[in-house]
Amino acid sequence: MRADRLVALVLLLRRHGRVSATTLARELEVSTRTVLRDIDALSAAGVPVYAERGRRGGFALLPGFRTELTGLNHDEALALLVAGSRRGAQAFGLGSALASAMRKVVDALPESYRATAAGAARRLLIDPETDLLARRLVPEEVPDAVVTEVRRAVFAGHKLRIHYAAVDQAPKWRTVDPIGLVTVRDQVYLLAARSGADRTYRLSRVLAAEELAEPAERPELVDLDRAWQERSTRFRTGGDQVTVLLRVNAARREELLRTALAVHAEEPDGDGWLRLEVTFSDPRHAEWALWQLATSAEALAPQWLRTALRNRAAAIATCYGVRPES
Structure with missing residues (x-):
């Protein structure tokens, strides 16, 4: 985690020039004290970071410094795959990974493209937080720890224990075989199987989650779009309608x-x-x-x-x- 943060720190300095410790802390979602420790670590590793004092001061790299720091890690690559919707990345717990990946993508652009790309990006706004009537569009809140644990179990193909609060029922633990994650209008659903039967769980109702070491019992290949359509059809034609x-x-x-x-x-x-x-x-x-x-x-x-x-x-x-x- 710290290695990724140090890479992100250098990329921020390269992209923006002089940046205050407060701004760096906000971008990296850490404390100012952590930023200062990271700056010391970079200096000790030979990265030419220097400080400028004063009201408009901050940290910067010596002009001309360049190193290859654009490799994407797993979560950053995954974030780019779901980046068609910024809210999608947030819903799957990949918001910070997306921000880090985009910094690396921008850094990898040729110098002549970098300024025009940044200017073009400022002309586009996708999924604003309010609509034309100023109604705030608030996605469901799911703890990062829950999203991360569920996502790991889905990708690893392991069984998953969830503490789930169904409507009008007391929360209880269940062990499921995770199949995939689906986001619909800012709501995230876990498609899973339990004792061989299809189950769909709303992630905002998962109070806690734990990935197990035991392999999940699920098909090797899955068509999530088809699986979602089938479950949607069953929902519309059954239950207490x-x-x-x-x-x-x-x-x-x-x-x-x-x-x-x-x-x-x-x-x-x-x-x-x-x-x-x-x-x-x-x-x-x-x-x-x-x-x-x-x-x-x-x-x-x-x-x-x-x-x-x-x-x-x-x-x-x-x-x-x-x-x-x-």
Whole structure:
């Protein structure tokens, strides 16, 4: 780990010239004291690093210094393979590896290309943290230790113990055979087998993970795209799914369809409204989806859903029915 950091430190100095210890610490995700120790180590190894004092001071390399430091390690190469989405690299716990790999790639460019490439990169923004309505897009938080352990087991082909908190259940340990990792809209899923049966685990619900030495029981080759499609189909056609008859304002139709599993029937209902028959994954999903649409949608059947929505609305009305005295 320290060798990789020392390489990254030299590359940062070569790319940016004079850099403060605070900036180096932020880029390398370490303390300023660690940066100072690394600078001393580089100097002792013969790398010509010198310090400039003053308000705009920092550390720099002697002009003309160059050495071959662009070799990519395993995680950095892997990060580049998933770099089509910066969020993908973050989701798989490869964010720092991606940053390090990109520094090495830039350093490997011919001098004449380096400035133009950096300028072009500043003209591109992929996956910003907010959309046009300033809604922050927050990916699910998964501890680095969990992601790293799961990723190791997937790549090594070893069994994996996970402490998993399923919905409405107490967390418990399970031993699974990991097959692959899939990220969908900033949510990461572990595709695995347990006692020979397919299982899909949401990584944000994994509280702890441990790679085991025992080999996983899984196919030698895997088509993750096909495996995901098959599991998605089973999810949509099984479980506690509910079918709902409803009315929706035509202007909110697309919003409804983004949450529903399937649409079985649709017809105009007059005055800019539509009547649809749709399926949701379970009762809670149906109630949540209709609640998001407020008065732009009305559940017609089943009756339990109308009752649940009415009770929720009544509770909100009671909460705001009397204005507290100032």
